[in-house]
Amino acid sequence: MTTLLGxxxxxxxxxxxxxxxxxxxxAFVGLGxxxxxxxxxxxxxxxxxxxxxxxxxxVDFGLFSIAVLEVVIAVTMGVILVFKEVDKKTFYVILxxxxxxxxxxxxxxxxxxxVLAIALALMSVAWIGSLAMRGVPxxxxxxxxxxxxxxxxxxxxxxxxxxxxxxxxxxxxxFTLGVYxxxxxxxxxxxxxxxxxxxxxxxxxxxxxAKTALVILPDLSxxxxxxxxxxxIPIGWDYVAASGAYCxxxxxxxxxxxxxxxxxxxxx
Amino acid sequence: xxxxxxxEGLRKVFHTPFRRRRVEAVKGVTFNVRRGEIFGFLxxxxxxxxxxxxxxxxxxxxxxxxxxILGGEPGAIDIMARVGFLxxxxxxxxxxxxxxxxxxxxxxxxxxxxxxxxxxxxLLDLVGLGDxxxxxxxxxxxxxxxRVGIAQALLNDPELILLDExxxxxxxxxxxxxxxxxxxxKDRGKTVFFSSHILADIERxxxxxxxxxxxxxxxxxxxxxxxxxxxxKEILVNGALEDGWAARPGIHAVDxxxxxxxxxxxxxxxxxxxxxxxxxxxxxxLQVADRRISLEELFVADAGTGPVGAKEVAG
Numbered sequence: 148m149t150t151l152l153g154x155x156x157x158x159x160x161x162x163x164x165x166x167x168x169x170x171x172x173x174a175f176v177g178l179g180x181x182x183x184x185x186x187x188x189x190x191x192x193x194x195x196x197x198x199x200x201x202x203x204x205x206v207d208f209g210l211f212s213i214a215v216l217e218v219v220i221a222v223t224m225g226v227i228l229v230f231k232e233v234d235k236k237t238f239y240v241i242l243x244x245x246x247x248x249x250x251x252x253x254x255x256x257x258x259x260x261x262v263l264a265i266a267l268a269l270m271s272v273a274w275i276g277s278l279a280m281r282g283v284p285x286x287x288x289x290x291x292x293x294x295x296x297x298x299x300x301x302x303x304x305x306x307x308x309x310x311x312x313x314x315x316x317x318x319x320x321x322f323t324l325g326v327y328x329x330x331x332x333x334x335x336x337x338x339x340x341x342x343x344x345x346x347x348x349x350x351x352x353x354x355x356x357a358k359t360a361l362v363i364l365p366d367l368s369x370x371x372x373x374x375x376x377x378x379x380i381p382i383g384w385d386y387v388a389a390s391g392a393y394c395x396x397x398x399x400x401x402x403x404x405x406x407x408x409x410x411x412x413x414x415x
Numbered sequence: 416x417x418x419x420x421x422x423e424g425l426r427k428v429f430h431t432p433f434r435r436r437r438v439e440a441v442k443g444v445t446f447n448v449r450r451g452e453i454f455g456f457l458x459x460x461x462x463x464x465x466x467x468x469x470x471x472x473x474x475x476x477x478x479x480x481x482x483x484i485l486g487g488e489p490g491a492i493d494i495m496a497r498v499g500f501l502x503x504x505x506x507x508x509x510x511x512x513x514x515x516x517x518x519x520x521x522x523x524x525x526x527x528x529x530x531x532x533x534x535x536x537x538l539l540d541l542v543g544l545g546d547x548x549x550x551x552x553x554x555x556x557x558x559x560x561x562r563v564g565i566a567q568a569l570l571n572d573p574e575l576i577l578l579d580e581x582x583x584x585x586x587x588x589x590x591x592x593x594x595x596x597x598x599x600x601k602d603r604g605k606t607v608f609f610s611s612h613i614l615a616d617i618e619r620x621x622x623x624x625x626x627x628x629x630x631x632x633x634x635x636x637x638x639x640x641x642x643x644x645x646x647x648k649e650i651l652v653n654g655a656l657e658d659g660w661a662a663r664p665g666i667h668a669v670d671x672x673x674x675x676x677x678x679x680x681x682x683x684x685x686x687x688x689x690x691x692x693x694x695x696x697x698x699x700x701l702q703v704a705d706r707r708i709s710l711e712e713l714f715v716a717d718a719g720t721g722p723v724g725a726k727e728v729a730g
Contacts, residue, residue: 160522164508171510239502240567243472244523245495414474415429415466 157246161254162261169224169262178220179266183273188212202283203377209274210292210373213267217300218327220266221259225307226319228255229409238414249406252308256402259304267297288382292372295387298394299370303327305401306365312405313412329360330367336360365397419575419606420448420471424480427466440466442630443480448608448623453601455621456610457714463630464610465503468579471608472500485575496524499573503580503610505564509553513544513563516552517570524571538566543592557584565593569600576600578609582616594619614710626714634713641713648686649706650679653699665689676701 169175192208229252232238241251271293278285286292306326310319336357339347347354369390372382427441441463448454458464469475470482473490487494507516514535521531539548542562547555552563561584568576581597582590597607597620611617617624617638624641626634634641647667656677661669665685672678681689686703693700 156525157523160519163522164511164519167515168508168510236502236504236506237508239474240500240505240507240520240564241523242474243490243495243498243500243502244520245492245525246523247492411476413429413476414469 158254162257165258214296221300221303226316229311291382295370305398309401309405334368426479428478452622455617455624458627462627499568499576501568501578646683651701
């Protein structure tokens with residue numbers, strides 16, 4: 148059976164191996180400890196908050212910490228996904244097996260997506276535990292908010308994978324973080340474009356750049372619904388599904404571009 | 416006989432970005448490998464052996480020319496399912512045990528779980544790693560990694576096995592075992608293509624050989640054919656010879672071998688004429704003996720550091 152991403156059996160073999168690699172990597176264990184620490188620190192911070200703001204700080208800072216750490220995992224592991232295999236020459240034995248290069252990329256992507264899911268589950272348990280210990284009622288749509296956080300990290304993984312298919316880890320990291328920062332603030336550009344005054348109204352070149360950015364960059368604000376969570380604004384599963392489709396579209400695009408570049412590479 | 420590998424005018428030029436330098440690693444190489452033979456790919460470091468091998472398995476795209484393996488394109492899924500490849504100094508996922516590593520490869524090959532287990536156990540025993548199968552690869556020596564590399568190259572029971580320096584890193588016992596293994600693969604009807612700069616292994620195993628030097632094929636053929644090109648006579652003469660002798664047609668070298676004895680290395684076909692000239696010059700001929708050029712002499716001559724009497728032989 149062959150799908151758009153390749154033969155599931157071959158993709159699964161690479162994904163499983165990528166997951167094992169991450170789970171046996173000390174750096175990942177360190178990241179996990181750091182994640183727990185950051186979530187725990189939200190409890191400490193909540194102690195400094197004004198009494199009626201404690202719940203808000205615990206929810207807001209906790210979700211923010213999880214989102215940031217998911218992105219940190221996606222970037223740090225995503226940018227070395229391809230580089231490490233080239234650098235350590237392990238690709239010589241993988242790419243000479245009956246497997247397409249695009250399948251290897253898909254497998255590595257799914258392996259890291261699974262790592263992000265496990266990391267999210269662990270951090271969520273710690274966060275929800277800290278909320279329970281402080282007697283803060285669980286926000287109504289906490290599951291939806293957490294899934295959106297994971298989707299954001301998945302999208303960032305595909306960006307990292309794309310850059311790592313041709314650039315060094317440092318450059319890939321810089322580019323990926325750039326996309327992340329631009330993507331999370333893209334809604335500001337959108338607001339400025341519909342404003343009645345300002346640079347993007349008066350300057351045609353700036354307006355063109357802003358419009359291009361809106362087209363070529365993913366809008367990550369669709370995944371950040373911490374404010375809605377705190378204010379109790381419902382986040383429906385239909386919104387999560389639509390965001391998932393948005394994430395999938397961008398992932399396919401970045402994976403496709405990475406596959407085209409990777410297919411043409413020589414492994415000398 | 417059917418060609419398992421057919422290479423025609425294969426070229427590879429590497430460009431270094433920014434510096435605008437180009438390095439032609441392989442310069443129009445042509446050869447073929449027939450079914451069931453052990454084919455040696457010989458050459459000094461930097462000759463282009465590994466680059467050629469990488470083009471044969473699809474890791475590198477040729478700049479020009481054509482390579483076909485098992486009648487198809489290098490790197491194609493259906494072709495690579497029938498090929499085993501051992502890269503030079505193989506690197507593996509060092510966080511895995513050999514059983515886990517081979518299992519990943521087995522999954523890629525689409526082998527059922529039970530079949531994977533059976534093959535993995537049998538291959539690890541075959542390469543002498545039966546007792547080390549539960550240790551992570553990080554703790555393996557270079558020789559042990561080479562054995563894992565050989566095991567993974569045989570996992571799919573391939574028709575064609577490409578080995579890049581398979582004896583590298585192995586101790587004498589390990590080398591003997593790999594030599595025996597390669598010979599047994601031929602007995603099972605497999606085709607083996609291996610690169611090496613260890614001449615003894617090539618002489619011992621190969622049916623046919625290509626000698627590559629600076630990206631070009633210098634010699635190609637059976638070992639018998641190659642070595643016959645260098646059939647020579649060694650003539651020992653009592654007394655010193657004038658300088659002009661060394662320049663005579665058919666004479667490869669003239670050197671003193673101790674005391675008053677001078678040695679001439681002469682092409683077999685020219686030996687009668689040289690002997691006649693020596694006798695006419697009233698020189699005492701002490702001995703005339705056949706001297707077959709060794710593969711090593713042929714190889715070293717190509718590398719441009721030829722020993723006495725090893726001028727390049729036309730290929």
